[in-house]
Amino acid sequence: DGGITQSPKYLFRKEGQNVTLSCEQNLNHDAMYWYRQDPGQGLRLIYYSQIVNDFQKGDIAEGYSVSREKKESFPLTVTSAQKNPTAFYLCASNSGRFETQYFGPGTRLLVL
Amino acid sequence: GQQLNQSPQSMFIQEGEDVSMNCTSSSIFNTWLWYKQDPGEGPVLLIALYKAGELTSNGRLTAQFGITRKDSFLNISASIPSDVGIYFCAGQLLSSNTGKLIFGQGTTLQVKP
Numbered sequence: 001d002g003g004i005t006q007s008p009k010y011l012f013r014k015e016g017q018n019v020t021l022s023c024e025q026n027l028n029h030d031a032m033y034w035y036r037q038d039p040g041q042g043l044r045l046i047y048y049s050q051i052v053n054d055f056q057k058g059d060i061a062e063g064y065s066v067s068r069e070k071k072e073s074f075p076l077t078v079t080s081a082q083k084n085p086t087a088f089y090l091c092a093s094n095s096g097r098f099e100t101q102y103f104g105p106g107t108r109l110l111v112l
Numbered sequence: 113g114q115q116l117n118q119s120p121q122s123m124f125i126q127e128g129e130d131v132s133m134n135c136t137s138s139s140i141f142n143t144w145l146w147y148k149q150d151p152g153e154g155p156v157l158l159i160a161l162y163k164a165g166e167l168t169s170n171g172r173l174t175a176q177f178g179i180t181r182k183d184s185f186l187n188i189s190a191s192i193p194s195d196v197g198i199y200f201c202a203g204q205l206l207s208s209n210t211g212k213l214i215f216g217q218g219t220t221l222q223v224k225p
Contacts, residue, residue: 098204
């Protein structure tokens with residue numbers, strides 16, 4: 001089955017802790033994206049990567065970090081510098097600049 | 113960052129009624145996408161539009177890419193209870209050299225059986 005997987009479904013973070021959200025795709029897509037969604041709001045872009053070993057900041061990158069060592073994987077780390085991390089995190093991918101983005105099922109991050 | 117103006121913010125309708133929602137911007141887009149999101153899930157693509165004036169249907173859904181390239185609408189005919197969810201428009205700016213999308217704030221649809 002081709003698609004985008006995100007894990008875990010729910011993640012709990014303690015104060016001062018870094019946590020990493022997983023995103024994997026087997027669609028052979030070059031580009032991958034991370035979005036944050038808060039209740040009643042649209043999606044805001046955190047980071048994106050158009051090719052392996054390269055990534056760019058989105059609109060709300062502060063307190064987050066990413067890596068793109070493999071085409072299939074684009075993990076997002078929520079660092080302790082992110083003071084309000086509670087949100088729904090969505091990963092997406094597409095095959096190129098003008099192509100449709102497809103989304104994973106999301107990870108909900110909660111702070112203990 | 114830039115945003116799209118999506119309206120209405122929410123709708124509560126009777127089953128069987130038609131629904132219309134739209135997105136507008138002051139910027140020019142080369143792609144318009146409409147997604148539906150169920151609670152706790154990722155958005156699912158409904159319709160993709162790539163040409164100004166394009167009118168595309170997907171079952172009971174119809175969407176159009178505005179002729180000015182600055183707006184798009186989505187219509188749902190004969191609504192059913194499973195249409196409940198949040199509908200998002202998204203667009204790619206004509207000036208963009210990446211695959212970045214700009215999203216509307218979403219329209220929450222509730223359908224009364």
